Amino acid sequence: MRHSRNPLVFLSLALVLVLAACGRGGGSDSAPEPGDRAVAKVQDQTIWASDVKREAVAQGLIGEGEPLDVTSDLFRRVLDEVIDQKLLAREAERRGLDNSALAQRRLEATRERILGDMLVENVVNGAISDQAVQTLYQEQLRLARTSEEIRVRLILSRTKPEADAVIGILAQGASFEAVAQERSIDEATRFSGGDLGYSTADVMPQAYANALRTAAAGSTVGPFQTEGGWAVLRVEDRRRESPPTLDQARPQIVRYLTYEGVRQLLEELRGKAKVDVLLAAESGAPQEPASAAPARAAPSPTPTAPTTTAPAPAAPPVATPAPAATPAKAAAQ
Known part of the structure; x- marks a missing residue:
């Protein structure tokens, strides 16, 4: 069959x-x-x-x-x-x-x-060695500025009196996780005990970042008003942001080295060749040739090697992937 x-x-x-x-x-x-x-x-x-x-x-x-x-x-x-x-x-x-x-x-x-892609495979990809990847990775580590990550839990209330009541219950020794499950209106986190995971201050809503600026691990912060309601936070942990490992960063580094190699190769070839662009500046919209493909025509097959006309991306930053949950998500509820 x-x-x-x-x-x-x-x-x-x-x-x-x-x-x-x-x-x-x-x-x-x-x-x-x-x-x-x-x-x-x-x-x-x-x-x-x-x-x-x-x-x-x-x-x-x-x-x-x-x-x-x-x-x-x-x-x-x-x-x-x-x-x-x-x-x-x-x-x-x-x-x-x-x-x-x-x-x-x-x-x-x-x-x-096809021949251009084969040239890239032979000249550019062949020059990307483990040593080149390692060198760029170490350089990016040296330039990277790591931030502090904060892991917090959230109890979100509709009104300030409700948030004040939460503070009173916590002061009596109640578990933050249990109170979050019972009273928080944030459906995204209440069933995990209000856990927002690790995130950095630059991705938090400004109200969260301001409240947590000097809060020590183990402390309770709030209540304070946010767009989603009145928030009470507990700081679970503070740590320095960890950069990705070499294996995690390798695909992005290889991609950058490939496109940078293509850029340099094209720059060299254009320097040696005589190229005359015959288009004259004319007013009005550009005219398509009679044989041009329709606007919705299907694209040509994807080449197996990077196309030589793609722009070179910026150098790959060494940064930690975004956390699974952030206060921004909670505040949007």
């Missing part, structure tokens, strides 16, 4: 046409990668396991470098899609659709994009 197919897979037909245009007469029987495995044959063209995996990466079904078991249902589904792509490409060739000037320009544009 044939597996169900995703209609969006046909957006990558252009890639298949490029390969067909560059190598008519049948695919090679030589493995494109060491240890590769032939998994199907469409007429005289061999489909390799690496072809299927590359398509799965392009569709976002697996990440770059992740394994894809040839016996899995996902592999069989993507293999069916690759077979369909090749059949469509062959039929397009048979009908002569690849011979028009427009088709040739689109094929060449796709070919250039």
Whole structure:
């Protein structure tokens, strides 16, 4: 039985046409990668396991470098899609659709994009070493300014007399958690004993930050008025904010190094090349060429390597991920 197919897979037909245009007469029987495995044959063209995996990466079904078991249902589904792509490409060739000037320009544009991505893979990605990641991580740690995190519990009341009554009950030795469950109107935290978790003062509502500025761990603060009602807080703990580990920061650092490498490569190439932009400044709205794609046309397939036209992001900050719950959430109730 044939597996169900995703209609969006046909957006990558252009890639298949490029390969067909560059190598008519049948695919090679030589493995494109060491240890590769032939998994199907469409007429005289061999489909390799690496072809299927590359398509799965392009569709976002697996990440770059992740394994894809040839016996899995996902592999069989993507293999069916690759077979369909090749059949469509062959039929397009048979009908002569690849011979028009427009088709040739689109094929060449796709070919250039693929070659540009391969250049990035070979030149930029190949230069990103563990040492480079470690060096940037240590530099970011040196520049990072860690803040203090405060863990608090909340009891939110509708009126000040209700909040004053809460203070009286707590003064008699009642458990803050039990009073929060019984009396707090903040539905987001009452069933956890009012626990707001750890957060820093800069993400708190101003009223919370002001009240907690000098409060020591173990102290009770309030009542004070907020947008959501009258708040009573207990300070559970104060600690210095912890920076992420190297493993947590690695994906962002690698992304930054990749885009920075692309930026430098393009800067070098533009410095060597003669580039003339032929657009003259004209009044009025820009005119699209007659052959331009409609505004809602489907996008081209996602390349497996970072596109060389993307802007370089700022250097990755070393900061602690946002806490699961903050007073801001409670105040919004």
